[in-house]
Amino acid sequence: MRHNRRAIALLAAFASLLACSPSDAPAAAAHRPGAAGIGDTDFPHDGNGGYDVSHYDLAVDYTPATRRLDGVATIKAGATQGLSSFNLDLVGLHVRQVSVNGSPATFTHQGGELTVRPAEPIDERAAFTVRVHYSGRPQPATSTTNLGTFGFIPTADGAFVASEPNGSKTWFPSNDHPSDKATFAFTITVPAGVTALANGELTGEPTTSDGRTTYRWSERHPMATYLATATMGKFELRKGSTAGGVPNLAAADPRFASSLDKLYRTSGKITDYWATVFGPYPFGSTGGVVDDYAAGYALENQTKPLYGGFEPDEGIIAHELAHQWFGNSLTIRRWKDLWLNEGFATYAEWLWSEHKGAKTADAIFKGHHSRPADDPMWTYPPGRAKPDDLFNQSVYTRGGMTLHALRRAVGDDTFFKLLKSWAADNRYGHVTTEQFIELAERMSGKDLKPLFAAWLYQPRRPA
Ligand code: ARG
Ligand code: ZN
Numbered sequence: 001m002r003h004n005r006r007a008i009a010l011l012a013a014f015a016s017l018l019a020c021s022p023s024d025a026p027a028a029a030a031h032r033p034g035a036a037g038i039g040d041t042d043f044p045h046d047g048n049g050g051y052d053v054s055h056y057d058l059a060v061d062y063t064p065a066t067r068r069l070d071g072v073a074t075i076k077a078g079a080t081q082g083l084s085s086f087n088l089d090l091v092g093l094h095v096r097q098v099s100v101n102g103s104p105a106t107f108t109h110q111g112g113e114l115t116v117r118p119a120e121p122i123d124e125r126a127a128f129t130v131r132v133h134y135s136g137r138p139q140p141a142t143s144t145t146n147l148g149t150f151g152f153i154p155t156a157d158g159a160f161v162a163s164e165p166n167g168s169k170t171w172f173p174s175n176d177h178p179s180d181k182a183t184f185a186f187t188i189t190v191p192a193g194v195t196a197l198a199n200g201e202l203t204g205e206p207t208t209s210d211g212r213t214t215y216r217w218s219e220r221h222p223m224a225t226y227l228a229t230a231t232m233g234k235f236e237l238r239k240g241s242t243a244g245g246v247p248n249l250a251a252a253d254p255r256f257a258s259s260l261d262k263l264y265r266t267s268g269k270i271t272d273y274w275a276t277v278f279g280p281y282p283f284g285s286t287g288g289v290v291d292d293y294a295a296g297y298a299l300e301n302q303t304k305p306l307y308g309g310f311e312p313d314e315g316i317i318a319h320e321l322a323h324q325w326f327g328n329s330l331t332i333r334r335w336k337d338l339w340l341n342e343g344f345a346t347y348a349e350w351l352w353s354e355h356k357g358a359k360t361a362d363a364i365f366k367g368h369h370s371r372p373a374d375d376p377m378w379t380y381p382p383g384r385a386k387p388d389d390l391f392n393q394s395v396y397t398r399g400g401m402t403l404h405a406l407r408r409a410v411g412d413d414t415f416f417k418l419l420k421s422w423a424a425d426n427r428y429g430h431v432t433t434e435q436f437i438e439l440a441e442r443m444s445g446k447d448l449k450p451l452f453a454a455w456l457y458q459p460r461r462p463a
Helices: 002-020 022-029 254-278 314-322 339-355 361-369 393-410 412-425 433-444 449-457
Strands: 031-033 051-063 068-079 082-089 094-100 106-110 113-117 127-136 149-154 159-162 182-191 195-198 207-209 212-223 230-233 236-241 247-252 286-291 306-308
Touching (some): 051 230, 068 082, 195 212, 247 254, 254 314, 314 339, 393 433
Parallel strands (some): 031 082
Antiparallel strands (some): 051 068, 094 127, 159 230, 182 212, 195 230, 236 247
16 A cells, blocks of 8 residues: 555656656647637638548437437547647537547537547547537527528428538537538437438438337448438438439428429439539439428438428439539538539539530520629629628529530530549549639640639629
8 A cells, every 4th residue: 555655656756757857848739729710711610620530420319399319429530730629510509428539528618619628638640539428409500691591400300401501510519611521420310200311321221119210321431511411300212223323212201202203213314414424423322302391492412412392303403413523522622612512513404404405505604694794693703602692693603604614615525524534533522713723724725714713703794
């Protein structure tokens, strides 16, 4: 006993010596708090600095009748700096417990930022695992600008989950910014009779016990947090695969049961067609979900586009499926480049129309170009999506027109090769507008800076 005490005292003395030894000082200073934002100047609080997530394992238990969610998020990450603390984004839910590498961590939770202080600081480049136990009644995000309602939206029979641009924080702790993609596993438990639809594929048949059913989904390709979904409710399903062999799952709220078959067939047909135009389908399955929440928009949730309260027509299905390449496989690093998603998906609608023998892309382009000079689209440069008006018409339509102007400048042959190279070279990665311009110039051998300047950056109608 006495021996032990002496040994402990000695150890303590030695430890305090070490703590103030000069050689230790730089190491201690090398651990500092990770930033509360990832560095997107338009969205300074979104995401976090100091680490990069590789995998989210989300176990979510949800009861539509009480709207209560119980969650355990296990997040694997790598430190990009020495960390004394770091943040996760989470809004409005109660955090019960946090651990880092299995040891309890202290934390504060304020204004959408969960600050975690691990018992041991984390070294630069070290891999670590954070586990967060949380619960509460998720509230969707609402914006005063044109973003509408998004995030986890409770419905009568479940939830409509569509999180673009930054609504993931309404239902799980995350590094909520597209510049940090990760793979996802979902374990979702709901009352028996409710279907839970998340990204990727089911890893087994759902299991039911004590009146509750658990669904296990896995998205094994990197995914931006805003594309994560756990849409729940009563659904009719149609499963199979496309003619080209991509597993296909369509789901419709009973109110939209009559659109299920068309959703399934159209999604399959368009997925296969885009594979011939943009290159191989990037994910493990395709499909779509129609829920009865009138969101006023659709979202290209990875592998499972979600349509909010309307029967989707071919144009919007073509749009959301084109996003599987442009937006989901190739993801923007900063929101101002959103035209790389929306301009491409809008142009895909025109390509689909052309393919069907309806209006050509050229005719659609000309129709838009003849809009009056005072149309608001001409004063909004689509190459710089505004944080308070992200989904402006210009980002979509003038973004699509930019691609058509490019097609006219470089010719069909180069243009369609360029679309395929863009998708192949950056598959599962991140992209910027500068990279696209660079590739277009390289493949065409032309100086395209004036074209992109006029179409993407000038506050007036291009000639
Ligand atoms: N990316 C979606 C689309 O192109 C639009 C998402 C709108 N999101 C929102 N919060 N309003 O169809
Ligand atoms: Zn879109």
